Amino acid sequence: MKILIFGASASGVTTTGKEIAKRLNVDYFDSDDYFWKLTEIPFIERNDPQQRNSKIKADLDNSKSWILGGSIFQWGEDVFPSFDLVIFLWIPADIRIERLKKKRI
Template sequence: MASFPYQRINIVGASGSGTTTLGRALAARLGLGFADADDFYWKPTTSPFQEKFDTGLRLGMILDHLRQFDGTVVSGSVCGWGAELEDSFDLVVFLLLPTSLRLQRIEARETALFGGANPAFLTWAAQYDEGKLPGRSRARHEAWLASRQCRILRFEGDQEVAQRIEQIMEHAARTA
């Protein structure tokens, strides 16, 4: 979509907040490429989410993928992956949802994909707002967002994907 002013968009938030769902839908609506950060963070293993790619390899792989497209939507947190990627976004969309809703979504997704949710993963995901465990946390995301030079659009609370996309389109029209 030539009139859309943003060509590299990151959708970020806690696990279960809908970053992948929104990212895929927005990329399809705009005719942009799509990348899920998890696909470049985790090695494909029989039991998923067990082995991480080396940080340098991870960055190189996602940058190579993004170069295939004129514009791209990246879902997931890329905090700490490297300035070449992190500073390349011209829009970041930050999703915030209540913990209870996120955990319900995670449990449903993990049950559908893997037959059940890993209790350790649910514990990790539940502490996002407090940031007691390593990895993603609200404080880490807020600090990362504060250091961005691009536009930031925040969504708090539950909304339909189509409604979020319309709000992104309206925001883009106002800022173009």
């Protein structure tokens, strides 16, 4: 089983993905872990796209069933296998904005 869950920032992709992965006993991968470098201040320095794509492809190929959370649509062709299910999460912008404000505090 290969599932992609995506949505705007603070729409609940990571929370939902991790919970579903836990219940299904499958691996969860988050696109942010591949897209961004691990820095003291998060989300400011991007990883090299070729290295990012190579790493995520290897990780997904080494897992039989998984859930991938995040927007990965412009990462290039032949990076991801066909998904069995794609889920788009949508919540009102005002709720997302409040969530983002709380994250930054």
